[in-house]
Amino acid sequence: MPTVIGFEGSANKLGIGIIRDGEVLSNPRVTYVTPPGEGFQPRDTARHHQAHVLEVLQKALDEANISHREIDCIAYTKGPGMGAPLVSVALVARTVAQLWNKPIIGVNHCIGHIEMGRLITNAQNPTVLYVSGGNTQVIAYSQKKYRIFGETIDIAVGNCLDRFARILKLSNDPSPGYNIEQKAKEGKKLIELPYVTKGMDVSFSGILSHIEHVGRKLLKSGECTPGDLCFSLQETLFAMLVEVTERAMAHCGSNEVLIVGGVGCNKRLQEMMGIMAEERGAKLFATDMRFCIDNGAMIAQAGWEMFVSGITTPIKETFCTQRYRTDEVEVTWRD
Numbered sequence: 001m002p003t004v005i006g007f008e009g010s011a012n013k014l015g016i017g018i019i020r021d022g023e024v025l026s027n028p029r030v031t032y033v034t035p036p037g038e039g040f041q042p043r044d045t046a047r048h049h050q051a052h053v054l055e056v057l058q059k060a061l062d063e064a065n066i067s068h069r070e071i072d073c074i075a076y077t078k079g080p081g082m083g084a085p086l087v088s089v090a091l092v093a094r095t096v097a098q099l100w101n102k103p104i105i106g107v108n109h110c111i112g113h114i115e116m117g118r119l120i121t122n123a124q125n126p127t128v129l130y131v132s133g134g135n136t137q138v139i140a141y142s143q144k145k146y147r148i149f150g151e152t153i154d155i156a157v158g159n160c161l162d163r164f165a166r167i168l169k170l171s172n173d174p175s176p177g178y179n180i181e182q183k184a185k186e187g188k189k190l191i192e193l194p195y196v197t198k199g200m201d202v203s204f205s206g207i208l209s210h211i212e213h214v215g216r217k218l219l220k221s222g223e224c225t226p227g228d229l230c231f232s233l234q235e236t237l238f239a240m241l242v243e244v245t246e247r248a249m250a251h252c253g254s255n256e257v258l259i260v261g262g263v264g265c266n267k268r269l270q271e272m273m274g275i276m277a278e279e280r281g282a283k284l285f286a287t288d289m290r291f292c293i294d295n296g297a298m299i300a301q302a303g304w305e306m307f308v309s310g311i312t313t314p315i316k317e318t319f320c321t322q323r324y325r326t327d328e329v330e331v332t333w334r335d
């Protein structure tokens with residue numbers, strides 16, 4: 001019954017979670033929230049994580065009600081993500097691994113999301129849509145790899161939403177995407193926006209500059225409201241994501257779809273994906289904010305799978321990397 005602790009800090013969430021054989025023993029998290037109109041910078045985000053990591057670690061142990069002696073393995077996010085925050089959290093993971101004399105495993109952040117989604121929803125072999133502030137990928141498992149069928153060719157869908165929230169000066173608390181989702185409920189008018197899918201790939205940066213440019217004009221002339229713009233942006237982006245996910249499902253003959261990543265808790269995205277799934281006779285799986293937003297337990301869970309399959313990372317190789325593709329990892333724990 002291995003018990004694994006996971007350290008996550010690849011972006012503005014710092015999370016430490018403990019997993020014991022599929023059971024989440026604890027999963028505390030703190031978020032670095034910047035003022036409206038501002039994004040989070042790597043250096044400030046790293047400082048935030050450094051300031052809170054020890055209290056979050058203590059909380060993770062206290063809530064799980066275990067001593068560090070009962071932990072069998074340390075898992076940390078190796079990448080992808082922002083360099084400075086990644087390194088500040090990996091340093092603590094490396095330190096406790098040596099202090100407590102435990103093995104350590106570097107985990108791919110995207111695979112953390114996938115394994116957490118599979119654990120929580122019990123989806124067996126889903127086509128995965130991974131959507132967050134830093135990533136947008138359509139993924140399916142085949143022959144020891146999580147293969148990327150489609151992805152963004154520029155910015156992530158969550159980055160598009162976050163940056164539009166900054167333009168509107170929406171609050172970053174609890175997250176810009178959450179506040180866009182709420183604003184979108186006030187929207188009545190669908191403003192036509194560019195719709196950019198290329199095969200199974202998607203592109204968002206042109207849509208962002210278009211809505212920034214046209215949106216300002218329409219707001220000024222009173223032809224639309226901020227709610228209309230949020231509504232139109234969500235409908236367009238999510239339709240693109242549902243389209244490419246459906247194409248991957250058709251290709252794989254898949255009857256399960258799993259949405260993971262921070263944007264995955266958007267109820268409208270879940271609704272649209274659910275309609276597509278139902279029309280194909282497939283089942284939609286999604287999780288809530290505790291597990292789809294970056295957290296420590298997801299790193300612990302992927303680490304648990306790796307550890308049980310016999311993998312550990314030599315301490316000399318416990319570095320971080322900002323670029324680390326999902327399909328680089330050999331999935332030793334699945335058939």
Ligand code: MG
Nearest residue numbers: 132261262294
């Ligand atoms: Mg993420």
